[in-house]
Amino acid sequence: MKGASTLFQSWRTCSPRIPPGSFLLQTVKYPETCFCRNVQTVSYQIVKGSYIPTSQAVQPKTQTTVKPTPEIDTVGAFQKLPMVMPSVDILASALRKARRVEPTKGIANIARRERNRGAKQLDALMKELAAPLKAYLENFPKRKYLHPYERSLVELTLGDGVYEEVLKKVDALKRKVVVVGKEHASLCAKTLKKREAEESLKEGLEKLEGVFTSDGKAVDELMNIAKSLRAMPVVDLKTPTLCLVGAPNVGKSSLVRELSTGKPEVCNYPFTTRGILMGHIALNFKHFQVTDTPGLLKRSDEDRNNLEKLTLAVLSHLPTAILYVHDLTGECGTSPSDQFVIYKEIKERYSNHLWLDVVSKCDILQGSPVFFITDDNNAEVNAAPEAESYRKMGPAGAIHVSIKTKEGMNELKQRVHDLLLAQMDNLSSDELTSESLHP
Ligand SMILES: Nc1nc2c(ncn2[C@@H]2O[C@H](COP(=O)(O)OP(=O)(O)OP(=O)(O)O)[C@@H](O)[C@H]2O)c(=O)[nH]1
Numbered sequence: 279m280k281g282a283s284t285l286f287q288s289w290r291t292c293s294p295r296i297p298p299g300s301f302l303l304q305t306v307k308y309p310e311t312c313f314c315r316n317v318q319t320v321s322y323q324i325v326k327g328s329y330i331p332t333s334q335a336v337q338p339k340t341q342t343t344v345k346p347t348p349e350i351d352t353v354g355a356f357q358k359l360p361m362v363m364p365s366v367d368i369l370a371s372a373l374r375k376a377r378r379v380e381p382t383k384g385i386a387n388i389a390r391r392e393r394n395r396g397a398k399q400l401d402a403l404m405k406e407l408a409a410p411l412k413a414y415l416e417n418f419p420k421r422k423y424l425h426p427y428e429r430s431l432v433e434l435t436l437g438d439g440v441y442e443e444v445l446k447k448v449d450a451l452k453r454k455v456v457v458v459g460k461e462h463a464s465l466c467a468k469t470l471k472k473r474e475a476e477e478s479l480k481e482g483l484e485k486l487e488g489v490f491t492s493d494g495k496a497v498d499e500l501m502n503i504a505k506s507l508r509a510m511p512v513v514d515l516k517t518p519t520l521c522l523v524g525a526p527n528v529g530k531s532s533l534v535r536e537l538s539t540g541k542p543e544v545c546n547y548p549f550t551t552r553g554i555l556m557g558h559i560a561l562n563f564k565h566f567q568v569t570d571t572p573g574l575l576k577r578s579d580e581d582r583n584n585l586e587k588l589t590l591a592v593l594s595h596l597p598t599a600i601l602y603v604h605d606l607t608g609e610c611g612t613s614p615s616d617q618f619v620i621y622k623e624i625k626e627r628y629s630n631h632l633w634l635d636v637v638s639k640c641d642i643l644q645g646s647p648v649f650f651i652t653d654d655n656n657a658e659v660n661a662a663p664e665a666e667s668y669r670k671m672g673p674a675g676a677i678h679v680s681i682k683t684k685e686g687m688n689e690l691k692q693r694v695h696d697l698l699l700a701q702m703d704n705l706s707s708d709e710l711t712s713e714s715l716h717p
């Protein structure tokens with residue numbers, strides 16, 4: 279975690295560190311943009327749950343009893359999750375294997391042979407059921423061993439505490455299987471007659487089957503968790519990343535489609551984008567990542583939905599350069615005045631990120647600024663010269679673009695290219711600093 283925060287701390291400026299006129303010198307030759315991988319458009323269910331900032335990550339209570347939380351500076355844990363078998367398959371396979379177990383050779387007495395067979399089969403069934411559960415429990419990492427970004431994803435996509443709860447249920451099932459299996463194997467081993475041994479075996483098998491059938495849904499829940507976590511976009515922390523941010527419906531996904539060959543969904547309603555979508559751009563033989571994010575509304579963090587929290591998690595935990603999208607046309611549903619408030623807050627909060635502003639939909643942008651009726655509620659703030667100028671032109675230095683007429687798109691591509699190169703420099707120097715600090 280500390281490694282990741284060092285990355286953020288050492289980003290120097292919030293405005294692009296590209297000499298303002300530098301791209302103009304090359305205006306005739308824009309970089310070729312092409313995608314080497316499509317933007318991942320896998321969506322996943324976002325559930326209600328609170329977002330835990332990294333500052334609240336588990337800290338050791340006392341140095342003597344609790345091991346300190348490790349600093350996690352790598353991602354990719356979800357791709358290493360084990361494949362979980364459906365509970366019915368585990369049960370069927372275990373029953374098949376157990377029934378094949380033969381009694382120990384050389385037992386002549388029928389009753390002794392039968393109780394030996396029964397005890398061995400019950401023991402085998404118990405082990406066959408418990409072994410995969412044990413492996414899952416060992417290979418699903420504890421949340422504190424995840425990178426803060428992945429920790430946020432677990433919480434925001436599965437729900438608060440759901441991950442731990444399901445693992446606990448799997449652990450309880452494993453324990454129950456062991457207890458019931460041992461108990462019945464021992465009962466079977468104590469039988470005196472062939473018939474008793476057969477009945478004891480039958481009863482033990484039924485009991486174990488019953489336990490697994492009734493509580494096995496925990497395994498199926500774990501399987502679904504693994505599926506959704508594995509489907510999360512893969513992020514490479516060492517690759518410069520462009521993150522599109524802005525209010526809902528302002529044209530973020532449309533720009534991702536323009537800047538790349540990825541195809542996130544575009545619709546004329548807020549929160550079309552319902553997850554973090556990751557794409558890769560190849561620019562002049564260099565690779566970059568692009569993330570599309572859900573829109574942010576004007577409200578406090580406590581009131582934010584999990585989609586908005588996902589966007590904040592990306593900005594807080596991943597080293598991204600920000601492409602902030604403003605829609606001043608009055609079409610997106612969030613007034614320019616409200617977008618100004620959101621923008622100011624986000625810019626202040628993530629001032630250590632490289633930054634580029636873009637005003638979208640300039641093909642339908644009117645000459646005079648747009649006001650919403652609700653703007654009267656905050657007349658004083660809206661009358662401030664900065665807010666007034668924002669409503670007319672967007673933030674100082676913003677590029678005006680339209681995906682319909684392609685106006686400004688070449689300039690945007692050039693500036694994005696320069697921004698990502700600047701981020702690449704930052705990442706390399708961060709890596710050097712961290713290497714010299716921790717050789
Ligand atoms: N006229 C015009 N419409 C645009 C432009 N860019 C985007 N739109 C439209 O704006 C609407 C919203 O676009 P999206 O790209 O889905 O916006 P978004 O910010 O990703 O929206 P969410 O995912 O809901 O936050 C769509 O109907 C687009 O066709 C543009 O340059 N000009």
Ligand SMILES: [Mg+2]
Nearest residue numbers: 530531550551
């Ligand atoms: Mg979108």
